[in-house]
Amino acid sequence: MKPYTVTTSIVALSFSLGTAAMADEGATKAAVLDNYANIAAAKYSDSLITAKRLQERVNALIADPSAENLNSAKSAWLAARVPYQQTEVYRFGNAIVDDWEGKVNAWPLDEGLIDYVDPSYGGPSDENELAALNVVANPALSLSGNEIDASVITPALLEGALHEADGVEANVATGYHAIEFLLWGQDLNGHGPGAGNRSWTDYATGDTCTNGNCDRRGAYLAAAVDLLVSDLEWMSSQWAGTGPARANLMSNEDAGLAAILTGMGSLSYGEQAGERMRLGLMLNDPEEEHDCFSDNTHNSHYYDGLGVQNVYHGEYVRVDGTLVSGPSLSDLVAASDASLDAEMTAKLNKTMRALGRIKTAAEAGFAYDQMLERGNAAGEALIMGGVNGLIDQTQSIERVVAALGLNQIAFEGSDSLDDPEAVFQ
């Protein structure tokens, strides 16, 4: 027993010395990629854990409809968004994530596809003939001339015939935002305060049921949550020890680093600063907020930004409070250009302060949809603070790409990351 212990401690000692020696020489590319993949695994596992909690609460709501159980499901949804939004930085660089993401977080949506809506919503539009399909109310559906049996609402029906039906991306039948709509309902307050105000009685049985088809609404909600859980199970496994997302990343170190930076830059600039923040502000449209039913947009933006920052620094706090950390992109950049690392760090901090201001103002009662109103100077300044920070940090991300010698690998489109050899052809 004793000799065995000694041997073990020698191995442990030499291992820790080895690690220390490696850290002195700076992070290796392989170690940075490994830590990046570990953080992905942790974030998707956390998203799965919190989605399962949501599933329990939703099942409780359907079994025993009450105001308390609806509120409890809503809290679980809000908690589930915290880890998930931090995964978004993995999207654009990793094809395996990007090809899948539309199933779980598609937005914006024409919610009339799913359930009843206010008359002000309008009917079918030029862009979307199915904008007011209302699956909850209709057991038989006609989609582009095809008859669909929707008498039983299943995950297969949602992800098969309904999601992105007729090739229209606004036909979002699955994912967080479909669930959000089923829990909160439409936010009919325009630029005024208040989120969607769906009553728990939309899930009640017998005469207490409001707005009809409560059983089908419950079936839809349950199917959507089950699908979310199974989709997240799949993505977690992609990042596990031998998962293909990890293997893909490791197959070419430089392409892997480029993938990290592509994710950071594309999310910061085109997606978050542009599509999600600046566009809504310029359109003054309360429907243009990312979590428009729950009024949770301030958190959505905040945790997206945090995801970019924690990928750069290679550390993530899990939903149970444990810290996942290791060699980071920041270490690599610091080793080749310390002032550029300082610049990148400072810009990420500045963005997080700006996104933090939006979050604190919203939590104190100044909702994101109020900030979008025409002529609301304070709201515009808050949102543009975030937008400018994100645009500014993208410029430094481009400098990091150049400093690490990745110019010819990054920006080739995610297809090159499916097949890293293609880069060298």
Place this chain on the structure above:
Amino acid sequence: MRRITLAFVLFLFPVAGLANDANLVIDNILRGHILPRFDALAVETQGLDDAAARDCAPTSPELRAAYGKAFDAWISASHLRFGPTELEDRAFGLAFWPDSRGATPRALAALIANEDLIGRSPNHYHEVSIAARGFYALEFLLYDKVLMTAGDASYHCALVQTIAADIASTSQAIWDDWRMDYAVTLKKTGPGEIYRSDTEVLQQMFKTLTTGLQFTSEARLGRPLGTFDRPRPNRSEARRSERSSRHVALNLMSLKDMAARLSSNDPDLKKELNMRFAAEQDKLEILNDPTFAGVANPQSRLKIEVLQQSIEAIRKTVRERLGPKLGVAAGFNALDGD
């Protein structure tokens, strides 16, 4: 004479390095490509403002002609999305498209139904949603069957004039900034400046080319193409004024010019790019389909698909051959999201 001058210059700068080359290219693009385009935009949009003031009737030939010339000037400059165009949402205020959620007709209908006073206030109109501003909004008021006659006639007239005036003042602001400030910014590179080096300026120019090609391929052609089973001719850009194909032609003309200037130090690449752009321009002319309505017909659809693929191929060449030549990458752009 010409040869002697060149020899003399070479004598004076016998070791002209890369930095000087970059500087010459930037100067050439600035004087020969950027400044003339924004100057023309300011002039033509003033013409639009004046024409609307004289006759606001949607069918007025003079107004429609002025609108066409001003829109031409914008499309010819629209790839230059950096600096002055990005301040105060100016470019968005001139051109909000694509509009996949139908925000433009909705926003205009709301202004008209409420006779919102801001529609009579050219000086405050920049506060309204970008969906109700700029060339695409004005197109609805001049050419859309419903919106060209919607609401009270005097309000409609005022709204046309207000939007035209807003377009003109926005364009003037862009031109003023270029003329008085940003032209210097491009030349004044170094630590602490907007551009740290000439290479960063070249990257900005290079981006206008790659992003311009991507936008034409994905939006101008890709949106109407849809899928084979589900073509979307109603999603063509500016189809109501039958300008869809014209915009592709104008854009290719500008990008061809930019490509030639960026590749000026590599005569072979310059010649090749020039020929390939010219081939696309020819294809477009032969297609002769102003609104790309042909996407719904298998035979003409194929031609539009080929056009799109060839533009993508040019983008690939630009990225893989011109980029390394300049020592830059395409970087991130606004089309990166989903």
